[in-house]
Amino acid sequence: MTEVREETEMEATTGDTAADGVIDSSDVDIADFDLRRPRTRPFGWRFYLVSFLMVDIVAVGLLQWSVWTVEPLRGFGGFISKMWTSNEYQFLLNLLILAVVYLILIVLVNRFWIASVVFLSIVGFCAVADRFKVMVRYETIKPSDLGFLKSDAGSMLGFIPTGSSRVFMDAAIFFLAMIVIGYSLHQRDGRRGFIDLHGRAKTAVARVVLIVCPGLFLGLFTAGLANTGSWSYNFAQTLGDSPKLWDSVIDAQANGTLIGFQRFVNPKVMDEPANYSEKTMAQVAKRYTQAANEINQTRESNLEDSTVIMVLSESFSDPTRVPGLALNKDPMPNVRAIKSQTTSGLMLSAGYGGGTANMEFMALTGLSMANFDASLSSPYQQLIPKLGWTPTFNQLWNDGKDSEAFHPYESSMYSRSSNYKKFKFRHFWTLNEPDVIAHQSKIDSSPYVKDSDAYQSLLEKIDTSKSQFLSVLTMQNHMSYDNWYSNNEFQATSTTGDPLGLDETTQIQTYAKGVEYTDEATKAFLDQLDNIDKPITVIFYGDHLPGAYASASENTDNSVALHETDYFIWSNKASGSHGTKLPDSTTAYTSPNYFMAQAAEHMNAKVSPYLAFLTQLHDKVPAMEPPVVNKIQSWSRIPDGQALYLDKDGNRVDITQADKATRQLLEDYRLIQYDITAGKGYLKDLDFMSLPKTEALEDAEEAAKLPVGTKNAGEVPMVNGKLAAAAASQQEGQNTQNSAQ
Structure with a gap:
């Protein structure tokens, strides 16, 4: 691709050679590496190759330094050593992608050493910016953060932590050293141009090819990395890439900062429905506006006249329902009694042992994971940062100004701190600054804040002078269950004839004791709400079962049972809906996308066109989730298979055999979800999310x-x-x- 110009013996002797010649393949004398010796001969090809590799390794190291705020050298060493300790080659994958970028820059600049300095400067700048964001927010930079380039460059100042002068000083020294070394090598290198440009057409073509081909590879790799089944996805998986989407920093540490960034560039959300258009969405809005008007003729109250509390109880479910398992006592008598007296049932969960944020996402938005592409396994990480319009139910309360959320754990998990701002929550109380949750006690040796403290933190923020939307995400029953509690009287046994393993027994018994603590705390919480002279309704649900049932999970016939948690909707004595229990025929089974529509029905409250749609869909399709497996949540993709639909009795439904009305509702659901998450947002201007005027x-x-x-x-x-x-x-x-x- 480049013209190879043979050096004559005389040129080799005198050192005279064309400045723009291409690398000589002759043996290289040790003097070729003597940078103190003035010279006009170009460096040998081995020196260029070694230098290219060293610069590329330094670039990978800089990016990994950005996510290892403690012992970065050890972290980078472990990133490399995984190749022979675990047969994981993420280091090589990052090295390859950066090498492509480096090569393109060399061909563009046509000066090897200048391109090297520019390349390392760009990578260094990105590494410093990423490190600052990790230090401030414990999140890596994502493609959505680059919006400041088009709007407010000053927003980058929010990523600069206090006491960062040492980082600036080290960066300045590094950049200065690069410039000195690069300039010195450039002066001593007889090759002023990396490619001979003396008016030859084939050389120009070669240069274009050397830019276009690597650029095309880079673009196609990035575009497909997040999409299940693409060549780049499979290639990355072959080299050990294993997405860890619950935490962008952990993902970058394990899979590489560059790959962690690229996987968020172009995730496939969902296929565009064939009939999607502005006209179609106007018809959808009109259809459910009429449905809302009909429903509202018999509804007497308003959602925003009450305080609504949404409780996501970490891993809460009834262990006595697990096939093949017996306990010596009931761990949840209070919740069982509450369920018998109020609207309640079982919730079909998309996860087993994990997937909390996905259930939370569905409950807050009314959207379903069943409609997304299999590649979109974590909306909080892959979708929300890219959206301009994020309608969530908390915004029904004074555009979110009267909504607050509580989570006694790290605010950065699943990018909640950023997403909750986008959802317009006024405060998000966690273990981190600036909004630190008030109560943080733990039980015995448990590493997690107890539920009673999470409830107490919320209780202290209830304002009886106005209506609010409050959300709490508990942590007490999070995995793993390592014999945390003293005086644990629970005993777990198998009913199948095959005894439980020792580890499984310990985990189940620890979990059961935690459920008992949650059961007691929840009853006390509701008792306190009963004493408040303000209408309050609680939506309580467990997000998924714990990943502790090793024996039961081995049987695929248990898939549905291992994805059913408990839920109830309850109103205090000051509410007009106190004591309401909707018929079991309509509430026995649900999924989290329906909770707000069910709460409106429980409260006899008027609905928006969107809630009217969800009400109708729930009547036809009580529960729906993407394909489920009896394994702890994987973040690389949604499992293979058909989406899971349940009827009113909890039986699987073949949705292809559904009646015309049901098929219409499901088609409308895909249209609505596409419009909000990947389409033009036509519904935004059609009052589709708006409640009727009070x-x-x-x-x-x-x-x-x-x-x-x-x-x-x-x-x-x-x-x-x-x-x-x-x-x-x-x-x-x-x-x-x-x-x-």
């Missing part, structure tokens, strides 16, 4: 029509016995909500 809002509109100078002008007018000022305040919140939705 009486106070209508009063405010009437007050606004009063002519200036009427009686009591200058005073707050009374409208239907209510203060128009209060109504106007509600109108402002409603208007803000509608514009956001």
Whole structure:
């Protein structure tokens, strides 16, 4: 591809050679490596090759340094040594991708040493920026963070931690050293151009090829890395890539910072429905606006007139329902009694032993993992950062201004700290600054904050002067279950004839004791809510079963049973829906995407077109999830197979045999979900997410029509016995909500 110019014996003797010649393949004298000796001959090809490799390794090391804030050299060493200790070659994968970038830059600049300095400078800058973000937020930089280049470059200042002067100093020394070394090598290298450009057409073609081919490889690799079944996905998997999407820093440490970044560039969300268009979405909005109007004729209350609390209870489920398992006592008598007295049933979970954030995502948005492409295994990491419009149910309460969330753990997990800001939660209380959760006690040797403290932290934030949306994600029953509790009286035994293993027994008994603690804390929590003179409704659910049932999980016939958790919807004594228990025929089975629609039905509250749609879909398809397996959640992809649908009795349904009305609802669901997550967002301007106007809002509109100078002008007018000022305040919140939705 480049013209090879043979050096004559005389040129070799005198050192005279064409400055733009290509690398001589003759043996290289040791003097070729003597940088102190002035010279005009080009370096030998071996020196270029070794230098290229060394620069590439340094570049990988810089990027790995950015995610190892403690003992970075040890971390980088482990990243390399995995090749012979675990047969994992993520180091080589990152080395290859960076080498492609490096090669393109060399051909573009056509100066090897200048290109090397520029390359390391770019990588170094990215590494420093990434390290700062890890130090401040414990998150790596993602493609969505690069939006500051088009908008507010000053937002990068938010990534710079206090006390970072040492990093700046080290970076300055590194950059200065690179410039000195690069300049010195460039001056001593007789080859001023890496490719001969003396007017030869074939050389120009070669240069284009050397840019286009590596660039095409890089683009195609990046575009397909996150998509299951693509060549780049399979290639990366062959070299050991194993996505860890619950934590971007851990993912970067294990798989490489560059690969961790690339996997978020182009994740496939879902296929575009064949009939997707603005006209189609207008028809969908009209269809469910009419449905909402019909439902609302018999509904008497308003969702936003009550405080709604959504409780995701980590790994909470009934161990006595697990096939082949017996316990010596009931670990959840209180929740069992509560379920018998209020709207309740079983929730079909998409995960086993993991997948918390996906259930949380579905509960907050009403969207379903069953509609996404198999490549989209973690919406919180792969989808939400890229979205401009993120309608969530908490935004129904004063556009999110009256919503708060609580999670007694790290705020960075699943990128919650960033996502909750996007969801417009006013506060997200965790173990990290700036919003530190108030209570953090633990039980015995458990490493996790107990549920009673999580509840207490939430209770202290209830404001009886207004309605709120509050969400709590507990941690007490998180894996693994290592005999944490003193005086644990639970005993687990097998009913199949095959005894449980020692580790399995310990885990189940530890988990059962934790469930008992949760059961007691939940009853006490509801008792305290009963004493508050404010309508409050609680949506309580377990996100998935613990990954502790090794024996039961071996039998694929147990798949559904190992993906069913407990849920209930309960209202306190101050609520009009206190004591309501919807028929078991409509509530026995559900999935988290339906919770808000079910809560509205339980509360006899008016609905938006979106909630009307979910209400109708739940009636036809009570529960739905993507394919499930009896293994702890994998983050590389959704499992193979058909999505799982259950009928009102909990039996599997072949959705291809569904009636016309059900097929229409499922088609509309895909259209709605595509429009929100991957489409044009046509529904945003069609009031699809908006609740009907409340009486106070209508009063405010009437007050606004009063002519200036009427009686009591200058005073707050009374409208239907209510203060128009209060109504106007509600109108402002409603208007803000509608514009956001």
